[in-house]
Amino acid sequence: MKVVGVETFGGPEALAVHEVPEPHAGPGTVRIRVQAFAVNPTDTGVREGQRDSSEASPPYVPGMDAAGVIDEVGPDVTDWQVGDQVMAMALPLSEHGGAYVEHLVAPVGSFTRIPAGLSIEEAATVPMNGLTALQILGRAGLSEGDTLAVTGAAGLLGNYVVQLAKQRGITVVADAAPKDEDLVRSLGPDHMVRRGDGFAAAVRGIVHDGVDALADAAVQRDEVVDAVRDGGFFADVRGWEGNGARGIRFERIMVFSEYTSFDLLEELRRAVEDGVLTPRVAEVLPASRAAEAHERLAAGGTRGRFVLTW
Template sequence: MKAVGAFAFGGPEVLRVVDVPEPHAGPGEVRIRVHAAAVNPSDTLIRAGLVPLPGVRPPYIPGQDAAGVVDQIGEGTVTGLRIGDRVMAMVIPIGPRGGAYAEHVVLPESWVTRAPAGTGHVEAATLPMNGLTARMTLDLLDLPPGGTLAVTGAAGTFGGYTVQMAKAEGLRVIADASPADEELVRALGADLVVARGDDVAARIRQAVPEGVDGLADGALIGASVLGAVRDGGGVAALRGTGALGTPERGITFHNVYVPDYGGYHDKLDGLRQMADDGAVTLRVAGVFPPEQAPDAHRLFEAGGVRGRLVIEF
């Protein structure tokens, strides 16, 4: 089958179309004929050799988001899915089977759910990993309805989902944006928008003098965001809590490690329901054939992409 992978770590140029053995579903598993796979930050880290891949032999196949059609169900698998169902899934690309940049992926049935109604494969591929990251962020912060959440990187895919999901759950949202992104972030539902930047904490604190109850650091700003958070509040970090320094003022640090939500079918299907209800917006920034995967990675790493770039098989 066709896949996009790398035989050595490096820049986008190491990605190429490769031919790898077709996987088959075993007991408890389903196979997806992948039609779309989104490009995520972790994909670039895997390609660059910055993520440990113990026991994995090349080609290294990135990809954490897959959307397509169920085309095989393993013997004895108990599932509500049927052959031909349109589905989406989060994929963990650090195992021997690789990631979602391939024509087929095989996953435990609990990792797969139906795609949102009325969406194409490309749109559905933007939701699983980033949506689950937003879901996990809100679950860890565990703010009560009416609580105040700050979101940095609000114009990005994770940030946008976090803003929309927080509003759906009755939170007040303070979000950052550049002048070019302010209209977008307001449209996502933010109650108040402040200018982005490393000193964003001061602007959030000016808007909310008592400090916010929780903060989702989608922009990966680190320790300087702590000034925005009230004593006893919480901060959710996407790349580990080490960059936040030492906890102070009773602030709790939460490490958002989305693979921990792998197989949580209720969480994944909850995203589908939110998309069906119009509570989250699926944003596609560009579509590339497998042969142009290096171009997709270059564009992503250049920054400023709003929505997800998607590789279409």
């Protein structure tokens, strides 16, 4: 089967289409004929060799989001059948590998049905970022009426955090650059502040003592931590352990642990069907243009996800 990956770690130009042996479903798994897979910032870490690859072999295949149709079912799998349309989270460099593949073997629990009315391409943007957003909100432990600030609200992860937080009755302060104000406003935050310098002061101008929690989807860290109240919560999505300030609880959000969180995937499916969550596709490209998608992602300013198809 065809996969997109790298033989040698490097920049976007290292990505190429490779032929590898076709996998098959075994006990506790299904095989998905992948029709679309999303390009996420985390994929660059696999491509560049920033992740532990000791248990994998080349070509190293990125990708954590896939959507397609089940075409094989393991012998002990009873709730799924050939022909089911599903969206799945994948784990690169692990037993079943990343999502940039024609066929993905997926353990039961790592996928769910595509939301009604959603295209395959749109569905490919939901699992990993949605699970990350739910993990942030779960770790924050916020209740209705509590306050949450979101950096990078115009990006897809920020979109999902804002929308899922509002569903829970949380008061949301979201950042936006001038060009993104209409997009961020459409997500329904209670307040918007200018992205960049002055974010923390602007948040404090709205919530004097600081917000209860901050989801730092823009990875601004020390620049924005003053927006959080003493003893509040700070979610980092790139492994930062925090600066120990004012009793703030700093947590590193690691979505890999949600690999088989079926109940959360079902929550995301329902959120899309109920109009709570809005998947966003920047552009659909053929898989052969993966290097271009990575280059354009690195250039910044993308709203939604590039989605690659076979």
